[in-house]
Amino acid sequence: MGMLLGVSARRESHVLHIHTPESFLHFDRTGRFLRRIWADQVIRRGLDGRMLLVKIIRHGTKTYRNYRDLEETEKETALTEAYREAINVLHSLHPGDPWIETLEHWSAVALAGDEQAFQRVYLPISILPPDQYHSLVIQITHGCSYNECLFCDFYRDRKFHIKSMEELQGHIRDIKDFFGERLADRHGIFLADGNALIIPTQRLLSMLDIMKMEFASVATSFSTFMDTFNLKHKSSEELKAIYRRGLTKVYVGLETGSDRLRDFLLKPGTAAEAATALIRMKAAGFGLGVILLPGVGGRAFADDHLQETLDLLKEIPLTKDDAVFLSPFVEPSNPEYARKIRGGGLAAFSQEEIEAEVFRWKQHLRDYGPRVTLYPIEEHLY
Ligand code: SF4
Known part of the structure; x- marks a missing residue:
């Protein structure tokens, strides 16, 4: 896979930051999706699997924030895209990086288990x-x-x-x-x-x-x-x-x-x-x-x-x-x-x-x- 332009990956032992041309993606030390940040919106994922979309709305000189929980199908799409983009970036910039295997372990289905696990605690x-x-x-x-x-x-x-x-x-x-x-x-x-x-x-x-x-x-x-x-x-x-x-x-x-x-x-x-x-x-x-x-x-x-x-x-x-x-x-x-x-x-x-x-x-x-x-x-x- 050729080098992607305008992308970067900062890998630390406890967190992975991926910068794609449109957004920043963050994953925790286990490879679980944490957040995606664009210019005017953020998706954050909680420990209980909830995913919150925060949009910045500008009205003249004023800015407002709009908050909404993602529906199940939206969560699935957001997670699938985030993992696909992050794995592509890593393959391109750092082939063989252990983070690739960590991310490949996860999918929307695998992450859904977090919700029940959280509710048990x-x-x-x-x-x-x-x-x-x-x-x-x-x-x-x-x-x-x-x-x-x-x-x-x-x-x-x-x-x-x-x-x-x-x-x-x-x-x-x-x-x-x-x-x-x-x-x-x-x-x-x-x-x-x-x-x-x-x-x-x-x-x-x-x-x-x-x-x-x-x-x-x-x-x-x-x-x-x-x-x-x-x-x-x-x-x-x-x-x-x-x-x-x-x-x-x-x-x-x-x-x-x-x-x-x-x-x-x-x-x-x-x-x-x-x-x-x-x-x-x-x-x-x-x-x-x-x-x-x-x-x-x-x-x-x-x-x-x-x-x-x-x-x-x-x-x-x-x-x-x-x-x-x-x-x-x-x-x-x-x-x-x-x-x-x-x-x-x-x-x-x-x-x-x-x-x-x-x-x-x-x-x-x-x-x-x-x-x-x-x-x-x-x-x-x-
Ligand atoms: S005292 Fe109890 S009911 Fe009142 S604001 Fe605090 S948590 Fe809510």
């Missing part, structure tokens, strides 16, 4: 913070102990459960089998699902010890989601002990500093109570990722939502090591939210208005100090 990983997609997720709990916030659909499919030590040991064995050599590509451990800090302290400390021992090379850091209304069950000494044991970062669904909006959304606890919880976490040493929901509640709440959230943020001693995540509101499939908006004669925001809200929040937080980052939940793929 995990309940769906409903959401992760955007900087945790490369962590090793360990589901030490299932679901959320509250599960009733009006805007949140993440865990409505499951009952809250804290794994026993035996269940955790079994989960760890399953995770090791599932990842195999791919464990080396994971950085840090994320404790799912909703809120690991709700686990009684001694049990949580023992769980952290086990995970550190079992995943010594990955357990460089631990992080989790937390809610702000259950922290009263933990003393400051307990929080410090958990921090010292390695759980050092928490992502907090603060959502809003407006009590009126919190009530509307059925979010437990007042904004002042949430601020107290965050101040306690900072005092115990934790790094915080504070998640806010621009656009939720629509027009009737918009100004209070922004202003009272800005006021609340001023009370929390966040530093440059912390982060604020702006998560553009996405209407949940739970119909209660829309019903309550309509029933109250309120106006929900359109997609464009939510984009405008996010922009407005960003402007107000421009000189804030901690990193302010977008957190589009549609982008989540593990």
Whole structure:
């Protein structure tokens, strides 16, 4: 086969990058397809076999992202083409390269087995913070102990459960089998699902010890989601002990500093109570990722939502090591939210208005100090 023009292959032990005239293709150390990147779109494949297409849409000076899961037939086509192109490039540039055999092992059919294998290890990983997609997720709990916030659909499919030590040991064995050599590509451990800090302290400390021992090379850091209304069950000494044991970062669904909006959304606890919880976490040493929901509640709440959230943020001693995540509101499939908006004669925001809200929040937080980052939940793929 002759040399292809405008193509290149960068081969490392843990990843393969192929550059064709139209796109970049990436494969992991086992030869599984990771992503294809074109000028204005990306296809990413998750550990569970889901494939997400992200398109950049330009409207005048503005750009939007459109997200869509690929259908089964589209997945098959995308994978078949990716492998064919990558193998052609390698044959042309590096005949005899061991990566060729690695890629030839895979096909859309062979990769379909990942979906069932994933389901044997995990309940769906409903959401992760955007900087945790490369962590090793360990589901030490299932679901959320509250599960009733009006805007949140993440865990409505499951009952809250804290794994026993035996269940955790079994989960760890399953995770090791599932990842195999791919464990080396994971950085840090994320404790799912909703809120690991709700686990009684001694049990949580023992769980952290086990995970550190079992995943010594990955357990460089631990992080989790937390809610702000259950922290009263933990003393400051307990929080410090958990921090010292390695759980050092928490992502907090603060959502809003407006009590009126919190009530509307059925979010437990007042904004002042949430601020107290965050101040306690900072005092115990934790790094915080504070998640806010621009656009939720629509027009009737918009100004209070922004202003009272800005006021609340001023009370929390966040530093440059912390982060604020702006998560553009996405209407949940739970119909209660829309019903309550309509029933109250309120106006929900359109997609464009939510984009405008996010922009407005960003402007107000421009000189804030901690990193302010977008957190589009549609982008989540593990
Ligand atoms: S937003 Fe958080 S606390 Fe509320 S239901 Fe969802 S996971 Fe639970």
